[in-house]
Amino acid sequence: MVLYLANSALDSPVVGWSLYDGTGERLHMAGDADEAPYSTGLAALIDGWRLIQASQLLPHPRGEEFDLSYLKYEFFFEQLIEVGP
Amino acid sequence: MTDPPLLSSAQVASFVARGFLRFDAAAPAEINEQFMADAGEIPKPAKGVKLRRVYGETLAATAIPEAPAGLPLAEVYPAGSALARLLDLPLVRGVLQSLLGDAPVFDHHFLHVTFPPAYHAAGGGENVSQHTHQDSTIDPRLAFDVQLMYFPHAVSREMGGTRFVPGTHLRKVSEVAVGRYQNLRGQQHMVCEAGTLLFLHHGMWHGGGVNRSERTRTMFKIRVRASGRQTRRWDLSDLAAPVAQRPIFLRKSAPEAGSVETILTTPEPWFEQDTGRLEFVNRIKLWRYLTEDPLYDADYWLTRLEAVAAN
Numbered sequence: 001m002v003l004y005l006a007n008s009a010l011d012s013p014v015v016g017w018s019l020y021d022g023t024g025e026r027l028h029m030a031g032d033a034d035e036a037p038y039s040t041g042l043a044a045l046i047d048g049w050r051l052i053q054a055s056q057l058l059p060h061p062r063g064e065e066f067d068l069s070y071l072k073y074e075f076f077f078e079q080l081i082e083v084g085p
Numbered sequence: 086m087t088d089p090p091l092l093s094s095a096q097v098a099s100f101v102a103r104g105f106l107r108f109d110a111a112a113p114a115e116i117n118e119q120f121m122a123d124a125g126e127i128p129k130p131a132k133g134v135k136l137r138r139v140y141g142e143t144l145a146a147t148a149i150p151e152a153p154a155g156l157p158l159a160e161v162y163p164a165g166s167a168l169a170r171l172l173d174l175p176l177v178r179g180v181l182q183s184l185l186g187d188a189p190v191f192d193h194h195f196l197h198v199t200f201p202p203a204y205h206a207a208g209g210g211e212n213v214s215q216h217t218h219q220d221s222t223i224d225p226r227l228a229f230d231v232q233l234m235y236f237p238h239a240v241s242r243e244m245g246g247t248r249f250v251p252g253t254h255l256r257k258v259s260e261v262a263v264g265r266y267q268n269l270r271g272q273q274h275m276v277c278e279a280g281t282l283l284f285l286h287h288g289m290w291h292g293g294g295v296n297r298s299e300r301t302r303t304m305f306k307i308r309v310r311a312s313g314r315q316t317r318r319w320d321l322s323d324l325a326a327p328v329a330q331r332p333i334f335l336r337k338s339a340p341e342a343g344s345v346e347t348i349l350t351t352p353e354p355w356f357e358q359d360t361g362r363l364e365f366v367n368r369i370k371l372w373r374y375l376t377e378d379p380l381y382d383a384d385y386w387l388t389r390l391e392a393v394a395a396n
Binding site: 002004005006007012014015016017018019027028029030031032033034036066067068069070071072073 | 211213214215216217248255256257258262263264265266267268269270272274292294295354355356357358359360363364366367370
């Protein structure tokens, strides 16, 4: 699960989200949910997800301070699920 | 009223801030029906026939003409065709003139067809939505093209609808590099009546929705650019003269609804807290370009920065 937050704090609100199910049980895709799975990144932690990566905070290159491109606050979570043999 | 009816300053400000203007059921039924006839029959699903082949046969058979990029838009569609009649609607002429100026230039067009599950089952493919993307490639211009999306028949939520994310158009990204983002707060799905028109800034993040209905979904897109000056081309009669800055932060009442300043400083639900302010900065820069007013500001966002830079 990837959560995009409103700032770099893990307890800030979720503004975007993606889910990729490695068990193959569910196929998630673009535009498939208009409600976020969690209200904050911390709520996902509390529900048992493990944070495995957070985007770095990088300085803004001189002259490009106002240019916007990709979302800044990306947090990757994982959940381990037992599947049958 | 002008002929054609031009956009108001509030409508253009909304396009600057949110990147789209939507007009429901704007094209009459006879144009919609004629368009569907011009678009042509789509082959029925057949076992073992892949979607790519179905799509190729659909495009090969359509009465909609091929057209080279760079033609004057007025020369692309035969007189009397559904698309010529659509482009001649006063509303369409007015929107394009307001955003692009006179004699807009054709870039490209495409017949988008989204197929229901039976086609995917027959061809062995997977029925999924299109990844979110920005059209073309990285585009650092302040000037903008307009993409007209025409929905010639009614679209239900089950049919997928084109998905777009208001306010993403000023982000400089590389096409489908944003495909990782499945859902963003505030995303919209085009559920609409027949004849609905969506005018998009070329930078809008969007994608085709998955079609889970029993019929194909058709949308026609035309990309158009300016041939000359695109600034100050809307109905300027309601464009207020620049006024003194209004109070910010400590405010005792809500800001005036509908003013250009309020429109340009209204955030989208997906905005990050800090870069949301940069979105305001970029909206103000685009408004300066369109109004040819290099000193315009809303809520002091640029004046503050420029004052510092001058010292």
